[in-house]
Amino acid sequence: MPTPSDNDQAIRLAAFNALQALMERHGEVLPWGLIHKGFTFRGEKHFFANKSRGIFWPRQMQETALSIKTPKQRGNRVARYNDGEVASDDAFLYRFQGEDVEGRDNRRLVRMQKAEVPLIYFYGVAPGVYRPLWPVYISNVNLEERSFHVMVDEPEKVNRFQPNTFTADAKLLSMERRYATVQAKKRLHQAAFRQHVLKAYQCRCAVCAFPRKELLDGAHILPDRDERGHAEVPNGLALCRLHHGAFDTNLMGIRPDGVIELAPSLLATQDGPTLEHALKGFVGKTLQLPRAKELRPKKLYLEERYERFRKVS
Numbered sequence: 001m002p003t004p005s006d007n008d009q010a011i012r013l014a015a016f017n018a019l020q021a022l023m024e025r026h027g028e029v030l031p032w033g034l035i036h037k038g039f040t041f042r043g044e045k046h047f048f049a050n051k052s053r054g055i056f057w058p059r060q061m062q063e064t065a066l067s068i069k070t071p072k073q074r075g076n077r078v079a080r081y082n083d084g085e086v087a088s089d090d091a092f093l094y095r096f097q098g099e100d101v102e103g104r105d106n107r108r109l110v111r112m113q114k115a116e117v118p119l120i121y122f123y124g125v126a127p128g129v130y131r132p133l134w135p136v137y138i139s140n141v142n143l144e145e146r147s148f149h150v151m152v153d154e155p156e157k158v159n160r161f162q163p164n165t166f167t168a169d170a171k172l173l174s175m176e177r178r179y180a181t182v183q184a185k186k187r188l189h190q191a192a193f194r195q196h197v198l199k200a201y202q203c204r205c206a207v208c209a210f211p212r213k214e215l216l217d218g219a220h221i222l223p224d225r226d227e228r229g230h231a232e233v234p235n236g237l238a239l240c241r242l243h244h245g246a247f248d249t250n251l252m253g254i255r256p257d258g259v260i261e262l263a264p265s266l267l268a269t270q271d272g273p274t275l276e277h278a279l280k281g282f283v284g285k286t287l288q289l290p291r292a293k294e295l296r297p298k299k300l301y302l303e304e305r306y307e308r309f310r311k312v313s
Helices: 006-026 032-036 104-115 167-200 241-248 273-282 299-312
Strands: 039-041 044-046 067-070 092-095 119-126 129-142 147-152 216-220 236-240 252-254 260-262
Touching: 006 032, 006 039, 006 044, 006 119, 006 129, 032 129, 104 129, 119 147, 119 167, 129 167, 147 167, 167 216, 167 236, 216 241, 236 241, 241 252, 241 273, 252 299, 260 273
Parallel strands: 067 119
Antiparallel strands: 039 044, 092 147, 119 129, 129 147, 216 236, 252 260
């Protein structure tokens, strides 16, 4: 079984650590400008990915690749490859670069599949914005579809570079990765929803206009489990963490006309300035909504959510 060089492994682990630090500072979704700055290892600058190439390795890597990338196209532009589709085993489908599996880029991923070597997957949730997933593994090479199957694993397992030799363990590993991949897709779904909602609300809380993106969420009006609870901007509100929590627990309600209410139990609570100013201070005020009418909350959704608030409170 081929094994990656010590040099490649060292660069890969340095990239994982640098990316972790980057996400801790800037959040789970990163603009291309931050990704493109790369990282420093052993006194040299290395890149995470390349803007024009889907399969990438820095020049210092000898045998394997470091990352793959699926961008989100702008406007009506058509993607060159239909990456990110779901395979029969719940994996991501990642198309060959070109037609030949023996091509330079594809050959590196085939080598990584055989050696059980992890990658970073930069998945586009909006044009120029990515949600990094790692470690991901090439679980299968499909010659007929000209695609790779990509599975996600848990971050604490990044040091597992060799496949397990026991069949039972291999089956368990496959189940774990399948579960991790499904969970990763849910995170991508939420990241894309949040990105679109915050953009519509100009990165400000719809209640208090708080402007720090790091502390803003894309709150669903109708939940995901509702058949109408689509991840679309008219089913969302940009809310800071405090008002999102109050909204989700039905301590704060939004009338169909956009006016803010609080549950009687919260209104009756006597406490310090946070409660008085950050919650009670907004009772009777109106949400700050997007300028574009098509991006504003659907009145039907607000009516249903408000009725639930009234019943609970």
